[in-house]
Amino acid sequence: MTGFPQGSVLGLALFNTFVSDMDSGIECTLSKFANNSKLCGGVDTLEGTDAIQRDLDRLERWACVNVIKFNKAKCKVLHMGRGNPKHNYRLGGEWIESSLEEKDLGCRWMIN
Numbered sequence: 001m002t003g004f005p006q007g008s009v010l011g012l013a014l015f016n017t018f019v020s021d022m023d024s025g026i027e028c029t030l031s032k033f034a035n036n037s038k039l040c041g042g043v044d045t046l047e048g049t050d051a052i053q054r055d056l057d058r059l060e061r062w063a064c065v066n067v068i069k070f071n072k073a074k075c076k077v078l079h080m081g082r083g084n085p086k087h088n089y090r091l092g093g094e095w096i097e098s099s100l101e102e103k104d105l106g107c108r109w110m111i112n
Contacts, residue, residue, distance in 0.1 A: 018066070025058055027051045038104075049087040060092045078102055 015035060023030040028041030028051055039055055042048045063070055072091055076099040079086045089096045 022059070022062055024062075026055050028055050030055070043081075043084060043087060049085065052087075053089055056089055056091050056096075072096070076102055 019032060019037075022032065022037065026039075028039055031038040031040070037059075039052065039059070041052045041055070043052070059070070070091060072094050075091055075096045077089055077096050078099055078101075086098065088098075
């Protein structure tokens with residue numbers, strides 16, 4: 001067996017150390033909490049949508065270098081704000097599904 005028991009403080013500390021360089025070179029805002037990551041950025045210009053895609057490409061390269069995989073089935077795009085162009089994004093070779101609501105740390109975010 002490898003790894004640490006679920007809920008182990010040591011496992012979380014080691015994981016956070018392992019991913020500490022994940023945000024190196026990221027242009028947008030990258031939030032990390034436990035084993036969840038969120039990439040956020042403004043999309044009011046074409047440059048904003050391009051920055052998000054560049055950051056997703058950086059994250060995918062980081063994952064390959066560190067021999068780690070993102071669970072792409074759990075990756076979602078949450079388009080917020082009026083006039084959002086609802087650009088499509090990809091992580092690696094896969095398009096990321098868009099969602100109208102997501103649960104985050106017990107709070108539900110919904111798009112009207």
